[in-house]
Amino acid sequence: MPGRLQNYTISIKEKPLAASAEQILKEYFGYGSFRPHQGRLIEAVLAGQDVLGVMPTGAGKSLVFQVPALACKGTTIVVSPLISLMKDQVDALRQSGVEAELLNSSLLPDQKKQVMGRVSEGRSKLLYVAPERLEDAGFLALCQSIDVPLVAVDEAHCVSQWGNDFRPSYSTIPAFIAKLAKRPVVCALTATATGDVREDIVRSLALREPLVSVAGFDRENLYLGVLRPEPAKKRQALLAQVKKHKGESGIIYCSTRAATEEVQAMLQEQGLAATIYHAGLQDVERKRNQDDFLYDRKPVMVATNAFGMGIDKSNISFVIHYNMPSDLESYYQEAGRAGRDGSPADCVLIYNSKDVQTVNYFAEKGHEERLAAGMDSGLSAALYSRDLGRIRKMTSYCKTSDCLRSFILRYFGESDTPYRCERCSSCEAESEVLDVTVEAQKIISCVLRLEQRDRAFGRVMVVDVLRGSAAQNILRLGLDSLSTYGIMKDVPKAFVHAVLDALLEAGLLAVSDGKYPVIGCTAAGRGFLKQAEPFCVKMATAKTQTEVEEPAAAGRSRSAGVTGGVALEGIDQDLFARLKALRLEIARAQELPAFVIFHDSTLAEMCVKRPKTTEEFLTVSGVGQKKTELYAKDFLDCINAGC
Ligand code: ADP
Numbered sequence: 308m309p310g311r312l313q314n315y316t317i318s319i320k321e322k323p324l325a326a327s328a329e330q331i332l333k334e335y336f337g338y339g340s341f342r343p344h345q346g347r348l349i350e351a352v353l354a355g356q357d358v359l360g361v362m363p364t365g366a367g368k369s370l371v372f373q374v375p376a377l378a379c380k381g382t383t384i385v386v387s388p389l390i391s392l393m394k395d396q397v398d399a400l401r402q403s404g405v406e407a408e409l410l411n412s413s414l415l416p417d418q419k420k421q422v423m424g425r426v427s428e429g430r431s432k433l434l435y436v437a438p439e440r441l442e443d444a445g446f447l448a449l450c451q452s453i454d455v456p457l458v459a460v461d462e463a464h465c466v467s468q469w470g471n472d473f474r475p476s477y478s479t480i481p482a483f484i485a486k487l488a489k490r491p492v493v494c495a496l497t498a499t500a501t502g503d504v505r506e507d508i509v510r511s512l513a514l515r516e517p518l519v520s521v522a523g524f525d526r527e528n529l530y531l532g533v534l535r536p537e538p539a540k541k542r543q544a545l546l547a548q549v550k551k552h553k554g555e556s557g558i559i560y561c562s563t564r565a566a567t568e569e570v571q572a573m574l575q576e577q578g579l580a581a582t583i584y585h586a587g588l589q590d591v592e593r594k595r596n597q598d599d600f601l602y603d604r605k606p607v608m609v610a611t612n613a614f615g616m617g618i619d620k621s622n623i624s625f626v627i628h629y630n631m632p633s634d635l636e637s638y639y640q641e642a643g644r645a646g647r648d649g650s651p652a653d654c655v656l657i658y659n660s661k662d663v664q665t666v667n668y669f670a671e672k673g674h675e676e677r678l679a680a681g682m683d684s685g686l687s688a689a690l691y692s693r694d695l696g697r698i699r700k701m702t703s704y705c706k707t708s709d710c711l712r713s714f715i716l717r718y719f720g721e722s723d724t725p726y727r728c729e730r731c732s733s734c735e736a737e738s739e740v741l742d743v744t745v746e747a748q749k750i751i752s753c754v755l756r757l758e759q760r761d762r763a764f765g766r767v768m769v770v771d772v773l774r775g776s777a778a779q780n781i782l783r784l785g786l787d788s789l790s791t792y793g794i795m796k797d798v799p800k801a802f803v804h805a806v807l808d809a810l811l812e813a814g815l816l817a818v819s820d821g822k823y824p825v826i827g828c829t830a831a832g833r834g835f836l837k838q839a840e841p842f843c844v845k846m847a848t849a850k851t852q853t854e855v856e857e858p859a860a861a862g863r864s865r866s867a868g869v870t871g872g873v874a875l876e877g878i879d880q881d882l883f884a885r886l887k888a889l890r891l892e893i894a895r896a897q898e899l900p901a902f903v904i905f906h907d908s909t910l911a912e913m914c915v916k917r918p919k920t921t922e923e924f925l926t927v928s929g930v931g932q933k934k935t936e937l938y939a940k941d942f943l944d945c946i947n948a949g950c
């Protein structure tokens with residue numbers, strides 16, 4: 308359809324044709340409407356304003372520059388940090404009939420020349436490059452000779468030294484822009500940006516009076532779960548989750564290489580195909596394993612946190628954490644790789660208190676390594692203390708019986724008030740509100756008594772004293788003579804810990820920083836003892852706390868949910884499976900990942916609408932002009948004649 312594009316071509320700053328962006332969305336991408344934030348950002352870009360879009364993973368950031376790129380004269384330059392990201396996006400754009408190119412180190416000199424030739428002839432609407440390319444004289448000369456209406460900076464947090472993924476070469480972007488014949492509009496996009504990082508992006512990229520649009524962090528299609536099996540049942544809990552999602556694509560995150568290998572072996576023993584990814588593998592093997600996963604040859608990836616950045620696979624339907632990560636930022640980012648296509652997906656964390664020791668150890672090691680590398684000791688200590696604080700928050704998430712979604716959103720500063728989402732393991736668990744005023748008073752009194760000694764004590768000691776333990780160190784220190792010794796001897800240990808956690812969460816007790824955190828009483832805790840106000844906690848009932856064998860206990864299967872607005876429950880599963888097989892065949896023939904052809908949500912909608920003609924086929928969300936030309940016949944045949 309190259310001719311039709313001309314109708315929409317406008318130059319930035321002219322008033323855009325009212326319907327053009329929407330027409331492009333439908334014609335090329337097959338979608339009926341913009342998502343919130345996309346529309347605002349695109350409108351601003353088309354009006355010539357710089358933008359910074361902060362939207363969670365899967366919210367649809369790519370269209371924010373792809374649609375304007377199609378609406379404008381010239382070639383949009385997209386700066387992207389990873390080769391795999393560029394390749395997926397360019398493959399997907401070409402499938403949609405968009406002329407897109409990439410230039411990176413994976414190309415041979417000849418291929419590079421061809422790409423540059425096509426770009427200089429003005430044939431490409433988008434050109435993806437790694438930031439290092441911007442310093443290349445030949446590349447700069449090329450960009451100076453063509454129209455560049457827009458520069459898009461994807462994963463823009465890489466420009467900030469405060470972020471986790473700082474890439475020094477991102478700092479060269481403003482100098483590159485300044486050398487272009489005419490200053491383009493600049494569009495920066497990221498999923499992860501706190502206020503500091505946001506300001507840093509605007510400053511470092513020298514954005515001019517940008518529209519900053521921040522979308523909510525909630526990912527409604529994700530089910531959030533925490534399982535707390537007994538240590539001996541941890542493997543069983545994992546297997547139950549993986550079996551529940553048999554045949555679906557998923558990631559299992561582990562905290563160490565050894566654990567990834569152990570989990571992979573365990574799955575293989577059960578006849579579940581899984582591949583593996585960690586920093587200890589050779590490059591070739593890592594690449595092969597990643598491709599096995601991306602191309603759906605192996606549905607499950609078992610990996611350390613080295614895996615994931617740049618993985619845009621849209622049909623991941625579960626992410627299981629076999630170990631607790633070190634902070635909620637990492638957790639939400641990793642879990643958020645599920646359900647990018649908007650289909651329901653499960654994010655389940657299997658908690659074991661041993662993991663707390665592991666992440667503490669890593670934090671301490673990080674501190675030692677920074678010191679060995681010559682970092683200022685005060686600065687490193689501050690970072691260490693920040694890390695320990697994050698670990699405590701992560702641990703609270705694993706233990707809370709509050710709504711998990713609400714916990715995460717509060718952590719990211721989105722709301723102060725807890726609510727019930729009804730789509731997390733806390734909301735689903737049978738729980739009861741217990742009045743634990745007396746228990747709370749006992750615990751706080753004990754902490755106060757211990758504080759009167761001339762040394763501080765950790766939580767294990769506090770609980771042991773309350774329960775009248777006869778451990779040697781307690782007797783040696785004479786703690787058995789305290790008036791609070793043994794006053795909770797009939798209360799189960801786990802319950803004492805749970806009330807203690809609730810007191811910490813409520814700020815009546817506090818825990819110190821450092822390697823051996825100690826418990827202290829706050830002013831609010833002292834006030835509580837004096838006023839004797841009631842103190843209640845919500846606790847999951849014993850049954851739902853430990854239930855792991857029954858897969859339905861956590862998460863919902865994808866097949867019982869909705870995908871992209873279409874309920875999967877009622878659709879013809881047989882037809883759905885046939886459409887998936889057809890998609891896989893087409894994808895393999897072109898050496899492309901299946902989701903680049905059509906998303907699951909698009910196939911599901913085909914099952915419901917059962918289009919008979921190409922016109923009807925075009926009305927399915929995710930089907931544009933080009934894909935109709937390429938695939939309508941095969942899919943219509945499959946739907947109507949069976950295949
Ligand atoms: P992000 O970069 O924000 O993580 P992507 O740009 O990769 O997200 O988009 C995520 C998914 O959402 C893609 O599969 C994309 O096709 C889909 N998507 C984006 N915008 C829309 C829309 N307006 N309607 C339907 N699907 C959309």
Ligand code: MG
Binds near residue numbers: 368369461
């Ligand atoms: Mg993206």
